[in-house]
Amino acid sequence: MTAVAENGTAVLLEALGRVVPADRLVVDSGVLASLSHDEAEWAPAGHAAVALRARSEAEVQAAVRVCAALRVPVVTRGAGTGLSGGANAVDGCLVLDLSRMDQVREIDVDNLLCVVQPGVINATLKAAVAEHGLWYPPDPASAPWSTIGGNVATNAGGLCCLKYGVTRDYVLGMRAVVGGSAGYGTAVSLGRRTNKGVAGYDLAGLMVGSEGTLGVVTEVTLRLRPALLGTPRTIVGAFGSLVDAGQAVAVVTRRGLTPSALELLDRTCLQAVEDWKHLGLEADAAALLLARVDTPGDAGDAEARALVESFEAAGALWAAQSTDDAEAEALFEARRLAYPALERLSPVLTEDVCVPRSKVPHMLAEVEAIAARHGVTIATIAHAGDGNLHPLLLTPVGDDTARVAAQAAFEELLDAAIALGGTVTGEHGVGLLKMAGMLRELDPASVQMQLAVKRALDPLNLFNPGKVLPL
Amino acid sequence: MTAVAENGTAVLLEALGRVVPADRLVVDSGVLASLSHDEAEWAPAGHAAVALRARSEAEVQAAVRVCAALRVPVVTRGAGTGLSGGANAVDGCLVLDLSRMDQVREIDVDNLLCVVQPGVINATLKAAVAEHGLWYPPDPASAPWSTIGGNVATNAGGLCCLKYGVTRDYVLGMRAVVGGSAGYGTAVSLGRRTNKGVAGYDLAGLMVGSEGTLGVVTEVTLRLRPALLGTPRTIVGAFGSLVDAGQAVAVVTRRGLTPSALELLDRTCLQAVEDWKHLGLEADAAALLLARVDTPGDAGDAEARALVESFEAAGALWAAQSTDDAEAEALFEARRLAYPALERLSPVLTEDVCVPRSKVPHMLAEVEAIAARHGVTIATIAHAGDGNLHPLLLTPVGDDTARVAAQAAFEELLDAAIALGGTVTGEHGVGLLKMAGMLRELDPASVQMQLAVKRALDPLNLFNPGKVLPL
Numbered sequence: 018m019t020a021v022a023e024n025g026t027a028v029l030l031e032a033l034g035r036v037v038p039a040d041r042l043v044v045d046s047g048v049l050a051s052l053s054h055d056e057a058e059w060a061p062a063g064h065a066a067v068a069l070r071a072r073s074e075a076e077v078q079a080a081v082r083v084c085a086a087l088r089v090p091v092v093t094r095g096a097g098t099g100l101s102g103g104a105n106a107v108d109g110c111l112v113l114d115l116s117r118m119d120q121v122r123e124i125d126v127d128n129l130l131c132v133v134q135p136g137v138i139n140a141t142l143k144a145a146v147a148e149h150g151l152w153y154p155p156d157p158a159s160a161p162w163s164t165i166g167g168n169v170a171t172n173a174g175g176l177c178c179l180k181y182g183v184t185r186d187y188v189l190g191m192r193a194v195v196g197g198s199a200g201y202g203t204a205v206s207l208g209r210r211t212n213k214g215v216a217g218y219d220l221a222g223l224m225v226g227s228e229g230t231l232g233v234v235t236e237v238t239l240r241l242r243p244a245l246l247g248t249p250r251t252i253v254g255a256f257g258s259l260v261d262a263g264q265a266v267a268v269v270t271r272r273g274l275t276p277s278a279l280e281l282l283d284r285t286c287l288q289a290v291e292d293w294k295h296l297g298l299e300a301d302a303a304a305l306l307l308a309r310v311d312t313p314g315d316a317g318d319a320e321a322r323a324l325v326e327s328f329e330a331a332g333a334l335w336a337a338q339s340t341d342d343a344e345a346e347a348l349f350e351a352r353r354l355a356y357p358a359l360e361r362l363s364p365v366l367t368e369d370v371c372v373p374r375s376k377v378p379h380m381l382a383e384v385e386a387i388a389a390r391h392g393v394t395i396a397t398i399a400h401a402g403d404g405n406l407h408p409l410l411l412t413p414v415g416d417d418t419a420r421v422a423a424q425a426a427f428e429e430l431l432d433a434a435i436a437l438g439g440t441v442t443g444e445h446g447v448g449l450l451k452m453a454g455m456l457r458e459l460d461p462a463s464v465q466m467q468l469a470v471k472r473a474l475d476p477l478n479l480f481n482p483g484k485v486l487p488l
Numbered sequence: 489m490t491a492v493a494e495n496g497t498a499v500l501l502e503a504l505g506r507v508v509p510a511d512r513l514v515v516d517s518g519v520l521a522s523l524s525h526d527e528a529e530w531a532p533a534g535h536a537a538v539a540l541r542a543r544s545e546a547e548v549q550a551a552v553r554v555c556a557a558l559r560v561p562v563v564t565r566g567a568g569t570g571l572s573g574g575a576n577a578v579d580g581c582l583v584l585d586l587s588r589m590d591q592v593r594e595i596d597v598d599n600l601l602c603v604v605q606p607g608v609i610n611a612t613l614k615a616a617v618a619e620h621g622l623w624y625p626p627d628p629a630s631a632p633w634s635t636i637g638g639n640v641a642t643n644a645g646g647l648c649c650l651k652y653g654v655t656r657d658y659v660l661g662m663r664a665v666v667g668g669s670a671g672y673g674t675a676v677s678l679g680r681r682t683n684k685g686v687a688g689y690d691l692a693g694l695m696v697g698s699e700g701t702l703g704v705v706t707e708v709t710l711r712l713r714p715a716l717l718g719t720p721r722t723i724v725g726a727f728g729s730l731v732d733a734g735q736a737v738a739v740v741t742r743r744g745l746t747p748s749a750l751e752l753l754d755r756t757c758l759q760a761v762e763d764w765k766h767l768g769l770e771a772d773a774a775a776l777l778l779a780r781v782d783t784p785g786d787a788g789d790a791e792a793r794a795l796v797e798s799f800e801a802a803g804a805l806w807a808a809q810s811t812d813d814a815e816a817e818a819l820f821e822a823r824r825l826a827y828p829a830l831e832r833l834s835p836v837l838t839e840d841v842c843v844p845r846s847k848v849p850h851m852l853a854e855v856e857a858i859a860a861r862h863g864v865t866i867a868t869i870a871h872a873g874d875g876n877l878h879p880l881l882l883t884p885v886g887d888d889t890a891r892v893a894a895q896a897a898f899e900e901l902l903d904a905a906i907a908l909g910g911t912v913t914g915e916h917g918v919g920l921l922k923m924a925g926m927l928r929e930l931d932p933a934s935v936q937m938q939l940a941v942k943r944a945l946d947p948l949n950l951f952n953p954g955k956v957l958p959l
Contacts, residue, residue, distance in 0.1 A: 127742055127846035150744065172686045183684060185693075186657065195933070197940050205933035211842040212874045213654060214911040215643045215697045216918060216926045217956060218938045222656075222693045226686045243744025271598055273621065273714025314787030371682040375598035403683045440685040447687060455687045462676035465669050466945060467689045473944035474937060485688060 025109055026066040029089055033067065033111075036079035043068035043114075052094065052114055053106035058366045058412075059420070060102025060449045065092070068112040074235040077113065077194045078202045081233065081479075084111050085201030090482050093229040095136060095164030099171060100367045101448025103228040103484050113233060115166050121145050122236070129241045130189060130210060135166025135234050139173075142239075151241040154181040157444070158353055166234055172226035174444030176278040176352070179402040180311075183444065185225045187240045193224060195232035197474045210238055223470070228446050229481040231474050249277060249311040250321040251345035254328030254336035255302035259283060259385060259397065262304040263378030265331035266401045269308075270374045274323055278309040279402025280352050286396045286409075287351065289358040296347040302334055306401065307348050355398045359409050366410040366423050369451075370434035371443030374404040383433040384408045391426040393419070405443035406434075428454065447485045456487065496580060497537040500560055504538065504582075507550035514539035514585075523565065523585055524577035529837045529883075530891070531573025531920045536563070539583035545706040548584065548665045549673045552704065552950075555582050556672030561953050564700040566607060566635030570642060571838045572919025574699040574955050584704060586637050592616050593707070600712045601660060601681060606637025606705050610644075613710075622712040625652040628915070629824055637705050643697035645915030647749040647823070650873040651782075654915065656696045658711045664695060666703035668945045681709055694941070699917050700952040702945050720748060720782040721792040722816035725799030725807035726773035730754060730856060730868065733775040734849030736802035737872045740779075741845045745794055749780040750873025751823050757867045757880075758822065760829040767818040773805055777872065778819050826869045830880050837881040837894050840922075841905035842914030845875040854904040855879045862897040864890070876914035877905075899925065918956045927958065 026044075033042060043049060044067055054062040066089065071077050084091050090110040097104055106112055119136035126149045133142060139160040143153050156175035157163055163173070169191070174183045190208025199205065208214075208221030224231055256262040262281055269279060287300040306328060310321045321338050328336035339345040359365050372380045381397065384406070388395040399406040408430055410423040431441045431454035441447075441454035456464060464486070471478075471486055478488055497515075504513060514520060515538055525533040537560065542548050555562050561581040568575055577583055590607035597620045604613060610631040614624050627646035628634055634644070640662070645654045661679025670676065679685075679692030695702055727733040733752055740750060758771040777799060781792045792809050799807035810816040830836050843851045852868065855877070859866040870877040879901055881894040902912045902925035912918075912925035927935060935957070942949075942957055949959055 125844075125846075127738060128844040129741065130844075172690075174684055178684060182657075185690070186653075195937065197937060199933040199936040203933050205937065206931040207934055207937075209911050210844055210909050211876075211911050211914065212845065213645055213649060213842050213871075213876050213914040215913050215915060216911045216922070216929055217934065218698055218702075218941060219643075219656070219693055219696065220934060220937055220941075222690055223941075225690065227689055231689075243746070267598065270600065275714070312787070313783070314785045314790075316783070316785035316787060319785075371684050373596075373599040373601075373681055374683065375596075400684075405682075405684050438681050440680050440682050440687045442686050443682065443684040444686060451687070458687055460677040462666070462670040462674050463678055463688065463691060466666065466676065466678075466691055469668050469944040470689060470691075470694075470941060473940040 022109060029066050029087055029111065032083045032087060033069065033080060036083060037069060037076045041070050041072065041076065043070065052112045055097045055099035055102060055104040057100050057102040057448060057450055058364050060105055062105040063108035063110065065106035065112045066109050068114055070114045070117050072117055074192065074194065074204055077233050077235055078204055080111060080113060081194050082202035085196065085477060085479055088477065091233065091479055092481050093233050095167035096162050098159040098163040099167060099448060100445045101442070101450045103171065103446050103448030105449060107483055116164060118235070124149050126151065130238060131241055132236060132238050133165055134236055135164060137165045139163050139165060139168055146241055147244060150244050152244045153187065153239060153241055155184045155187060158356060165237055169225055169234055169237055170228050171446035172444065174400065174405065176280060176400060178400065179279055180275050180277040185222065188221055188225050188237060189240050190221050190238040191224060191234050192236040193232040193234045195474065196479055197476060201477070201479065204235065208238065226446065228448060228485050230471060230485050232480055245311050247313055249309045250317060251339040251348060252308040252310065252321055252324045253339055253348060254306040254333040256304045256306065257334055258303045259381040260378045261332045262306050263381045265306055265328045265333060266377045267375050268327040268331045269324060269402065272323060272327055274320055274327065276308040276324060276402060277311040278307065280307045281397065281399040281401040282352060282355055283397045285394065286355040286359065286398050289362060289396065290351045290354045293358045293361060294354060296351055298351055307352060352398065359396055359411060363411045363413050366412065366427055368406065368408040368427065368430050369442045369445040370430060370439055371403065371405040372434055372437045372439030376437040376439065377401055377404055379437055380406055380434060384430065387426050387429050387433065391422045393423050393426045403443065404439065432457065449484060452487060493580060500537050500558055500582065503554045503558060504540065504551060507554060508540060508547045512541050512543065512547065514541065523583045526568045526570035526573060526575040528571050528573040528919060528921055529835050531576055533576040534579035534581065536577035536583045537580050539585055541585045541588050543588055545663065545665065545675055548704050548706055549675055551582060551584060552665050553673035556667065556948060556950055559948065562704065562950055563952050564704050566638035567633050569630040569634040570638060570919060571916045572913070572921045574642065574917050574919030576920060578954055587635060589706065595620055597622065601709060602712055603707060603709050604636055605707055606635060608636045610634050610636060610639055617712055618715060621715050623715045624658065624710060624712055626655045626658060629827060636708055640696055640705055640708055641699050642917035643915065645871065645876065647751060647871060649871065650750055651746050651748040656693065659692055659696050659708060660711050661692050661709040662695060662705050663707035664703040664705045666945065667950060668947060672950065675706065679709065697917065699919060699956050701942060701956050703951055716782050718784055720780045721788060722810040722819060723779040723781065723792055723795045724810055724819060725777040725804040727775045727777065728805050729774050730852040731849045732803045733777050734852045736777055736799045736804060737848045738846050739798040739802045740795065740873065743794060743798055745791055745798065747779040747795060747873060748782040749778065751778045752868065752870040752872040753823060753826055754868045756865065757826040757830065757869050760833060761822045761825045764829045764832060765825060767822055769822055778823060823869065830867055830882060834882045834884050837883065837898055839877065839879040839898065839901050840913045840916040841901060841910055842874065842876040843905055843908045843910030847908040847910065848872055848875055850908055851877055851905060855901065858897050858900050858904065862893045864894050864897045874914065875910070903928065920955060923958060
C-alpha cells in the first residue's frame with residue numbers, strides 16, 4: 018500500500034470510528050481480501066480500504082455520509098455469491114457488508130407480504146414464510162447462501178421464473194440510503210405496501226437490478242404467494258443432441274404449456290454430478306430436460322402428459338413422467354449441483370445469455386460451434402423454458418492459453434446471443450464481466466439515458482463506481 | 489388568444505409544417521379543445537397551440553425537435569380516457585395525438601409477444617392476439633376505447649390484475665422519443681424481447697406509469713400469455729353492508745385463494761345500471777361481490793366452492809356459484825357498465841385509492857363516513873381483491889356547493905387511504921388530480937429523487953410539464 022493510500026485509510030477509519038461502533042470495522046488484510054470479491058472468475062478486484070459490517074440503517078447512513086465527505090467509494094455486498102463481479106472492491110473503497118442486517122422484520126399473512134433486512138438469506142426467508150403457509154418464489158441456484166439484498170441488486174431469477182417471475186416481480190417497496198439532491202446518507206422509502214400503485218415514477222423498480230450503483234438498499238418489502246398445495250409432477254426427457262432438446266423447449270412454448278420449471282442439463286454436467294454424488298443419473302444422453310408441473314388436479318395431470326408428448330414430438334430418445342419421488346428429487350438435485358460439481362473440476366467462467374425462446378436451439382448450436390472453434394470445454398445448464406442459458410466455460414488451473422481462449426469464447430457467446438435477439442445477461446447482472454457485452458447489446462441512446470440517471474442520483478459516483486455503466 | 493400567443497402559434501405551425509405533412513396538423517379550435525383534455529372531472533386544461541396527429545415515429549421525432557427548439561411543451565395523448573388529467577393540455581403546447589399510430593406490427597406466437605404502435609386500442613389488441621390462441625390480460629374498464637400507449641403511460645390495471653398483474657408486468661420493451669443528453673428527438677430502444685434480462689437499468693419499467701413526462705412512447709413490445717381454456721366460473725355474494733363485503737375480501741386473501749377477479753359493486757351502482765339497462769339485477773343488498781375462477785379442472789371447482797364458503801364465513805346474505813352463463817355475463821356486464829351508468833346521472837369525480845387488502849373493510853367504512861360527513865353521494869366500485877377502490881363522487885350539474893363538498897371529500901378519501909398504509913392511485917395515475925395527494929403520501933426524499941430523474945431525462949421540462957411532479 019502506498020503512503021498516500023495508507024494515510025487515506027487512516028483518515029477514513031478515524032472518521033468511521035466516530036460514527037459506528039468499532040467492532041463493525043474490518044481492517045485485517047486477509048478478511049478484507051475475502052470481502053473484496055464475489056464468485057466471478059477473473060473479474061478484477063481492487064484493494065478495499067476498510068469494510069463495515071453494518072447492523073442498522075443508521076450505521077449505513079453514517080458511513081455513507083463519511084464516504085461522501087471523503088469521496089470514498091462505497092461497494093455494497095451481501096453473501097458475495099454474484100457471478101459478474103458486481104460486488105468486487107475498487108481501490109480505496111469502503112466495503113459495506115450487509116450480511117449481518119439479517120432480520121425478517123414482519124410477515125403479514127393478511128396481505129401476503131413481508132418486510133426484511135437485506136442480509137436475510139433467500140432460503141431462510143423461504144423457510145420463515147413457509148411456516149405461515151406462504152411462499153417466496155424467486156429461487157436462484159444460490160438460494161441457500163445468497164441474500165435478498167443481493168437478489169434485489171441483480172434482479173435474481175432461478176428455476177421458477179418461467180411461471181412465477183423474477184425478483185423484480187416480488188419487490189413492492191424498499192428503504193434505501195441514497196445520495197443526490199436529497200443529500201448523501203438520506204434514507205428514503207420507495208414503492209408501497211399495496212398490491213397495485215402508480216403514485217410517481219417506479220423508483221423501487223429502478224433500484225432492482227441496479228447492482229448497488231444508485232444507493233444502498235436497507236430494507237425490502239416483498240410480495241408473497243400462498244404456498245402451493247401438493248407435490249409437483251416431474252417430467253424428464255432425454256435427447257440425442259442439444260439442439261433436439263432446444264426444439265422441445267420451442268414446442269412446449271408453442272403449445273402454451275406453463276411448467277413451473279423447464280431445465281436443461283448437458284452430458285458434461287450430468288457426468289460431473291454423477292462422478293461427485295453418485296445419484297445414479299444416466300449420463301448417456303447428450304442432454305436432459307427436466308420439467309415440473311405444479312398446476313393442481315386433473316388439469317395438471319393433463320399438462321404433464323402434454324409435456325411428455327411435446328418432448329416426444331421434438332425427437333426425444335425417451336420421455337416420461339417420473340413416478341418415483343426419490344428419482345425426481347435426485348434429478349432436480351443434479352440440476353442444483355451442476356455448478357459446484359463443475360467447479361470441483363476447474364475454474365468456471367459462467368455465461369448468462371438469454372434469447373427469445375424459439376431461438377434456444379440456435380443458441381445451443383452456437384455454443385457447440387464456439388466451443389469447438391476455441392477448443393474450450395463448455396458445459397451447459399439452462400433455464401431453457403425462459404431461453405436463459407448458462408454455458409459454463411471450464412478452464413484448467415494455471416493454463417493461460419486456455420484462459421485466453423475461454424475469454425474469447427465468452428465474448429463470442431455474448432455476440433451470438435445478441436445476434437439472435439437476446440441479451441448478455443438474463444439474471445446474473447452486468448457487474449464487470451458483462452459491461453463490454455452490454456454496450457454491444459444496448460442502443461447507445463439507452464446507455465446515455467442510464468448514465469444521466471446515474472449522474473442525477475449519484476453525482477459523486479460514490480456507489481459501486483465502474484459497475485454496470487462505464488463511468 | 490393574445491397577440492404573443494398567436495404569434496407563437498404561427499411560428500410553431502410554420503416550423504411543424506416544414507417537417508410533417510400538413511394533413512397531420514390540427515388548428516381548428518373546436519377540435520383542439522376536444523383533444524385538450526381527458527375524462528377527469530374538473531381537472532384544469534390549458535389551451536393547446538396545435539395538435540399533431542402523428543403517423544410515424546419519424547414524425548414524432550421531427551415534432552419533438554421543433555418543440556425543443558421553440559421550447560413548446562409536448563402533451564402526448566391516446567384516446568383521452570384518462571381519469572386524472574394526465575393528458576390535459578397546457579397553455580401553448582403541442583398536443584401529440586398518437587391514436588392514428590395504431591398498427592399491430594408483429595405477433596410472435598413462438599415467443600409469446602407482440603410489437604404494437606401506441607395507438608392500438610386495448611380491445612383491438614386482445615382480439616388480434618386471440619386469433620393466434622394468445623391473450624393480453626390487462627383489462628382496464630376502458631379497454632374498448634383506451635390505447636396501449638395510454639395504458640403504458642398510466643400502468644393501467646383492471647379486473648384481472650389480481651391474478652395476472654398490471655400493464656407493467658407485460659411490457660418487455662419499447663421505443664420512445666426522448667430528450668436529455670441524447671438530444672431531444674432521439675429515438676431509443678429500451679428493454680428487450682427476451683423473457684428475462686438485466687442488462688442495465690430498467691428504463692422500460694421506469695417509462696411505464698410516467699404519464700408522458702419522460703418522453704413519447706412510439707412502440708411497445710408486450711408479453712402475451714396462452715389463451716385460457718374453458719369458461720371461468722362466476723361466484724356471487726350479496727352482503728348486508730359494505731364492511732361485510734370487505735371482510736369477505738380479507739377472508740379470501742387470508743385463505744390463499746386466487747380468483748382471476750374479485751369485484752365489488754355497491755347498491756347505488758347496481759341500481760344505476762339496472763335503471764339504465766334492465767339486466768334484471770337485484771339491487772337489494774348493500775353490496776355484491778363478483779368473483780371469477782379460471783383455474784382449470786377439479787382444482788378450479790374446489791376453488792369456487794372455497795370462495796362461496798369464504799363469502800358465507802364473512803356473513804354474506806347469500807352466496808353461490810352461478811350456474812347460468814347469461815346471468816354470470818350480466819353481472820360482469822353490470823360491473824363494466826357501472827361507471828357510464830353513473831355518469832348518465834351526474835358528473836363523477838373518480839377515486840382510485842388502493843389499500844392493503846386486509847384494510848378493505850376499514851376503507852369502505854371510511855368511504856361511508858366521509859360521504860355522510862360531506863353530504864356527498866358516493867357510489868363504490870372496487871377491484872376489491874387488490875384493495876383498489878373506486879369511490880365515485882356524484883355531483884349534480886351546476887351545483888357549486890356540491891362540487892366543493894365533493895372535492896373536499898375527495899382529498900379526505902386520499903388521506904384515509906394513506907392513513908391505512910395505502911396509496912392515492914392504484915391504476916389511474918397521478919396526472920393533475922392526485923398530485924397533492926401523492927405529495928402527502930410519498931417520502932419527500934422520494935419526490936426529490938423523482939424530480940432528479942425528470943430533470944436528468946427532460947432538462948427542458950418539455951414533456952407533459954406540470955403532470956405527476958410539481959415542476
